[in-house]
Amino acid sequence: MHKQLLLITIFLLLLSFNLHAQALKMLTDMPGKHEISMRTRFQDVNDTWLGDAQAFTSRIKLTSSFSLNSLLPSNDGQWQILLEPNLVLAFNDKDYNSITIKKSTSPIPDPESFDWRKANINYTSDDNWQMTIGRQPLSFNNERMIGAIEFWQTPQSFDAIKFEFNNQIDWRIQYAYSNKVQRIFGHNSTSNIPKEDIRFGSITQRPINELGQHALTAHLLNIHYKTEDNLSFSVYNYFVDNKDQSKFSNNTLGLRLEDEFKPHQLKYRYTVEYAQQTNINENPDHYQAWYNLLEASVQYRSHTLQLSQEILSEDNGYGFKTPLGTNHKFQGWADIFTGYTMQAGLRDQYITYKGRKNKLRWRVVFHRFKSFSEQHSIGDELDLEFAYRATRKWELKLVYAHYKAEDGLMYFPKASHDLSTWFASIAYNI
Secondary structure (H helix, E strand, O other): OHHHHHHHHHHHHHHHHHHHHHHHHHOOOOOOEEEEEEEEEEEEEEEOOOOOEEEEEEEEEEEEEEEOOOOOOOOOEEEEEEEEEEEEEEOOOOOOEOOOOOOOOOEOOOOOEEEEEEEEEEEEEOOOEEEEEEEEOOOOOOOOOOOOOOOOOOOOEEEEEEEEEEOOOOEEEEEEEEEEEEOOOOOOOOOOOOOOOOOEOOEOOOOHHHOOEEEEEEEEEEEEEEOOOOOEEEEEEEEEEEOOOHHHOEEEEEEEEEEEEOOOOEEEEEEEEEEEEEEOOOOOOOOEEEEEEEEEEEEEOOEEEEEEEEEEOEEOOEEOOOOOOOHHHOOOOOOOOOOOOOOOOEEEEEEEEEEEEOOEEEEEEEEEEEEOOOOOEEEEEEEEEEEEEOOOOEEEEEEEEEEEEOOOOOOOHHHHOOEEEEEEEEEEOO
16 A cells, blocks of 8 residues: 555656646747646545446646736726636546546546636726626635635636626625636536446437536625624625525525634634525525534644534425535545535534644544434545645645544435445645
8 A cells, every 4th residue: 555655646746747847838939927837646546336437537627827918908997808728637547436427436626628717808996996897716715615626726707707806905705707617527528328328329319417517597605704803704795506406496594703812822712603404496495594504623733623513404305405515525535425416414523633734734533424403424524634745836735534434324325335445646746
């Protein structure tokens, strides 16, 4: 195991440096401002239910900006075109279940693809407001409800118009209207089933949950205020009418409170969040569910200990849903509960310890999952992360997650089986 990991790490380093060097050559003498980033990752999954899987992928992202001030003169702001193509290379694309091409193994949703993460026109004024029209990532607060899902090689983005006021002191007001979401499965994940897919010939259309694009009518509002004493409030309302998957159509109204203070050598933080969610429009599931997060931490120098509880309630058998959130960040890195078919309510009680020493960072998280009714324990999960930042740009990371099932969860068989996974990656400015 140690020898295999060492060989993989060496190969990741060589491959990453080579890909980055080749990409830099492409930028020579190009107009505009450009920055290139990349991430090469190997993931191994041991799944007692769906079967073991391995994925070896690289992501190359080019971020470009072009000034439009010469064409659109303005005395009080800046006009720009922002472009960000995202290329994902899969070195064993025929051997694992990327969802886009399904295989008889545990899913790893990192398909080979080329997508545009950004393609928009941006205007930034001199009096603290900004407008962006076109394809763009959207992230609010901790990304629990709406996020960019940067963990997967193809991140999530939106076709939207966004207005933002941010005076960098106390107020940040964001509103976005979106008519389409570009999902992590990539634009190649269409309704047609490819020949390489094990379902080819047995079904005529791809399940709606796997489509790379969903048409929306989404109104997303987030208002954030921070006091001089570091107490901050966020009020949000996310109205999302999903035209392709009606079960994802809902209205979410929430309040988030965060505070931190340092009376002596210890720094204390706490977070309280509550949200209500109801089905809307064509959603056939009639429910009113709520979400709650309670979090408290203490920090001494580079060491932090945090206690958290997250509850997603359920009503009429339907749970609180976050189909546009960065779900991998929550409820464990083994991704047992982050699938889009997850319906039931859930209680996640977890403890986190993280620290840092020079260029090395580490994090340990232990989760205890319970059903919403607390009638039984679903399972436990241990997550470990070690990261080494060689320079300001280069970072190596090793992540391990192990889920141990107990009573499991009715109608959700994945939670009734053990699963472990580990990731080794190297990234440049991503």
